[in-house]
Amino acid sequence: MSQYGYSKTYNDLVSPTDLTVAIREHAYRDDFGQHSWITSTEMDLVIEKLSLSKESKVLDIGCGVGGPTMFIANKVGCQIIGVDMEPNGIEAANKSVHRNELKEIVSFKQLDVSQELPFSDQQFSAVVSIDVIIHIQNRDVLFSEIARILQPRGVFAFTDAGVVTGTVTDEEFAARSINVLTLFHSPSYNETILRKAGFEIIDIKDTTDNLIQIAGGRKEARLKFKDELEKLESAETFAREQLYLETILKLATEKRLSRFTYFARKN
Numbered sequence: 711m712s713q714y715g716y717s718k719t720y721n722d723l724v725s726p727t728d729l730t731v732a733i734r735e736h737a738y739r740d741d742f743g744q745h746s747w748i749t750s751t752e753m754d755l756v757i758e759k760l761s762l763s764k765e766s767k768v769l770d771i772g773c774g775v776g777g778p779t780m781f782i783a784n785k786v787g788c789q790i791i792g793v794d795m796e797p798n799g800i801e802a803a804n805k806s807v808h809r810n811e812l813k814e815i816v817s818f819k820q821l822d823v824s825q826e827l828p829f830s831d832q833q834f835s836a837v838v839s840i841d842v843i844i845h846i847q848n849r850d851v852l853f854s855e856i857a858r859i860l861q862p863r864g865v866f867a868f869t870d871a872g873v874v875t876g877t878v879t880d881e882e883f884a885a886r887s888i889n890v891l892t893l894f895h896s897p898s899y900n901e902t903i904l905r906k907a908g909f910e911i912i913d914i915k916d917t918t919d920n921l922i923q924i925a926g927g928r929k930e931a932r933l934k935f936k937d938e939l940e941k942l943e944s945a946e947t948f949a950r951e952q953l954y955l956e957t958i959l960k961l962a963t964e965k966r967l968s969r970f971t972y973f974a975r976k977n
């Protein structure tokens with residue numbers, strides 16, 4: 711396992727086996743290549759709220775294997791760049807973009823966004839980031855960088871599944887954070903640092919139900935293929951991953967840890 715827990719999953723998606731495909735089919739009701747808690751309905755909402763059009767120039771931060779990036783390109787037909795720190799994710803994304811003949815408008819680049827972003831001032835009209843911010847330590851610095859690379863009145867949408875809305879125990883935080891640095895915050899934190907970075911907030915939606923839908927699907931799908939998965943990844947790893955998904959579901963259904971989607975505009 712790499713220091714970052716997405717590497718193995720993305721490696722499986724570079725050349726997916728029948729098992730990988732079958733699990734994804736069971737896990738995601740609408741599979742568009744996402745590895746997050748976003749549904750196609752929520753993607754449509756992001757496109758609508760950010761008023762994306764063919765003329766938009768979009769950056770997708772933490773694009774994974776490029777599902778949301780290509781969803782936007784397919785629907786809107788705009789120029790879009792997806793960046794992610796995981797080389798396997800970028801490799802899988804590049805394979806998909808060639809399959810989908812979107813290569814004229816979509817490109818992918820390996821990039822750690824906790825560093826200064828290698829883009830010019832005002833290069834983009836919109837930035838999206840789906841279920842990534844939870845892993846970014848200096849989120850306030852990233853928000854300032856996003857403001858820098860956005861045009862005046864440029865728009866930014868991101869999701870955060872780490873908003874603490876009730877009591878969470880240390881064991882639950884640990885089970886929710888396997889393999890990956892995961893940061894949890896009070897509900898007002900994102901709003902405060904967005905404003906500090908020079909954004910006005912357009913809207914905030916509670917999208918915890920989407921997380922419940924997808925986490926439930928992933929848990930059931932893995933259970934259905936338990937025997938095969940235990941052989942591949944060991945019984946211990948299987949149990950840990952199931953506990954991760956069960957903890958997410960429990961915390962979300964009991965409204966103790968919530969997911970929100972934020973829409974903001976550069977002042």
Ligand SMILES: C[S@@+](CC[C@H](N)C(=O)[O-])C[C@H]1O[C@@H](n2cnc3c(N)ncnc32)[C@H](O)[C@@H]1O
Binds near residue numbers: 743778793795823
């Ligand atoms: C939950 S996945 C979401 C992937 C994608 N947005 C999607 O919806 O399918 C989180 C992603 O954030 C990426 N990530 C985390 N920290 C990052 C960083 N510092 N720089 C770039 N990518 C990062 C991970 O590699 C992973 O692909």
